[in-house]
Amino acid sequence: MYRMLIVDDERIIRETLSRHIDWAALDVQVIGTASNGLEAYDIIMDEYPDIVMTDIKMPGFSGLELLQRIKSLHPDIEFILLSGYGEFEYAQKAMQWGVRHYLLKPCSDEKIVASVQSVIEEISRRRMAEPQDASAAMQELGDSAILNLLNECIAQGDGSYDAIYAPYKKFLDFDNTPYELCYLYFLDPPSLQDALSQIRIFREKYTPGIPFYAIYVQQCLLFFFRSYHLEYDALDTYMTSLRLPLQEIPVEYKRVRYANLSDLMDYVNSRICHFATVQYSSGDSIVSICNYRNIIRQVERLTFSTFSKDSENSEHSLELLCELVGRVSSITFLKQLISTIIMLASSQCYAFTALEAAEFLIQINQMNSSEDILKKLVPQLHAIYSRFTAAKPEAQSLSDRVRAYVEKNLSDDDLSLKSIADNYLYMNVDYVSKKFQKETGQKFSAYLTGLRVQRAMELLKGADNDKVQSIAEMVGYGNNPQYFSHVFKKATGMTPSAYIKFSAGGNLS
Incomplete structure (x- = not known):
């Protein structure tokens, strides 16, 4: 199902678009609505829709600014722009970013549906035609x-x-x-x-x-x-x-x-x-x-027992696990069992990354001797177990890994949860998003914005106005200082320049 976000500063338009059309019949899920560009940006960074249908001209952060910001981060997200009469110059700018769908308000349901169907077809053909770029x-x-x-x-x-x-x-x-x-x-x-x-x-x-x-x-x-x-x-x-x-x-x-x-x-x-x-x-x-049913079940049970903080016999379970796979004579079945063990270990032990798991499995699948495979497997399992037991409880948290990465890369303009999931964690972004919110109690976009604003406030104290641009770069807004000002004012009630004056004891009036 294709996921779509609707953005418009007029509530009646948002509600009409989201409820009046039978989106399910088009295999489209409306994941939410937003009343302005800033609100929409946060939703996009948490939900990663396939399609964004947005008004092009809104107070504050416009649809055009939203388009430019999102396209620079995630060019695969498709936009459908809604505009009033006489705003074609905005559409021309949007076309420079590859947007081909532009609807003049008011527009009929038929035109909206046709536009969405056309976008879906474009997305589908692009994804089917693109060679695999995954590692x-x-x-x-x-x-x-x-x-x-x-x-x-x-x-x-x-x-x-x-x-x-x-x-x-x-x-x-x-x-x-x-x-x-x-x-x-x-x-x-x-x-x-x-x-x-x-x-x-x-x-x-x-x-x-x-x-x-x-x-x-x-x-x-x-x-x-x-x-x-x-x-x-x-x-x-x-x-x-x-x-x-x-x-x-x-x-x-x-x-x-x-x-x-x-x-x-x-x-x-x-x-x-x-x-x-x-x-x-x-x-x-x-x-x-x-169908070696009993052996597979034993491997699963022992693997979970080995990599469980609540297990009193985890070390003994590890030894039994190594003994069990050591008795498997079929090299094909042995490789299948190892794949199960390694992926379950990776799902339980965040200190052993998905990328490490994949690279290890590639090496195992290239080997043709059970003896050589076991010589490689047993030390690897003990090494993973050592990492698992040595890690502090908080180090086992996925959200802590995300936050540590963000802290280290806060100045990166292209930082997003999707980029972290795809290029660092090697996990499904939807899983990471839900896990992060469950562990922290907040969505990733709120966490990232809050951290950037907090860091900016620290850097702006005692700074001069001519330092605002460099500070924007230091907190990840270097390619869009105007957006930095929007975000900062929304969070603090003041522009960065006003905050500099305020923090120095100046009068804001």
């Missing part, structure tokens, strides 16, 4: 997360899988992103590799930015991928016309859309959990997932 480590996290989920859900059997999904919500969006699930029925085992290769050829040509995950069981190939709400006629045509020389009977093809990954995984897992072996692929290579 090998991030791709490894996604592949490992899906593989682990399948592994653990198969081990559990029927039932609710929510508890299994929970640790992986740091890496994947289970709730808000729709997925497409495709079936190839009656696919003979000798044709599996050929089918995967042909799907890869299609992906490289038409959808280079989308990872595909494939499962094969009982002559049925299922593959799924993030949906971008486009027509998939090209994919459907391609799949129904597959030529598989080793296939004795024609395959049958079907595609179904799911509202989110959680619903899709619930469906898939409930249907594959009874098989002894399931084959998985995220490319051409195929991994067999064996």
Whole structure:
């Protein structure tokens, strides 16, 4: 579902736009409304909508200023501008920032809907066409997360899988992103590799930015991928016309859309959990997932016990865990277990980062000897455990890691929670945002603004007016001193220059 923010200084327009149109029918969620640019900026920095529909001319911080500020930080957020008659010069400036959707107020529901649909199509095509720019480590996290989920859900059997999904919500969006699930029925085992290769050829040509995950069981190939709400006629045509020389009977093809990954995984897992072996692929290579139910459950239990502050036997659990994986003879299954252990450890121990986990898994997957793998694994587990036990309780807090990063990089104009989640924590930004608010009691935007204003107040005391620009740079507003003045005045009731005078004992009147 695409997320949209509506911004207008007139309450009646905000409410009409948010309630009068059936946004759900367009697969759009209105995440909120804002009455001015400053309010909108804070919401955007906390919620990261896909689309912002904003009035272009508002008192104080205008829609044009909002556009410029957000586009400099997050160019992928799309804007639809609303404007009154005679304000086309603002639209011309907006077009310099790549905005192509401009609506003259008042405008009909049909024009608004058409504009939103056009923006959604642009977003979808851009995301599908962009080659993956994620690092090998991030791709490894996604592949490992899906593989682990399948592994653990198969081990559990029927039932609710929510508890299994929970640790992986740091890496994947289970709730808000729709997925497409495709079936190839009656696919003979000798044709599996050929089918995967042909799907890869299609992906490289038409959808280079989308990872595909494939499962094969009982002559049925299922593959799924993030949906971008486009027509998939090209994919459907391609799949129904597959030529598989080793296939004795024609395959049958079907595609179904799911509202989110959680619903899709619930469906898939409930249907594959009874098989002894399931084959998985995220490319051409195929991994067999064996239903070693008891071993998987023991690994999960011992890993959680090892990395739990409440456990009285954590060190003993670590030793049992190392002994258990040391008895696994199948190198394929051993790698699957290690993936589960490392990702669960990363979810419990913030001192062991997601990036370190991904890089370690890449090294493990390149090894071909169980003995060599265990020689690398056991010292790594002890090292992670040492970090976990040595860390102070507050060091285990995700919000403390975020705040420490902010303190160190406060002068960075491009600092945002999304940049921290993507480039430092290697986690899903929605997870980080909710975790930060739960641990601190405030949203990230409020924390960041408060810290910047507080630091600015300290620096402005005893300063001269000609230092305002340099102080703005020191607290992360160097590329927009006017915005710095807006934010500072909203927080303190005074402009930076007035605060300098006030702090020096001057008269503000």
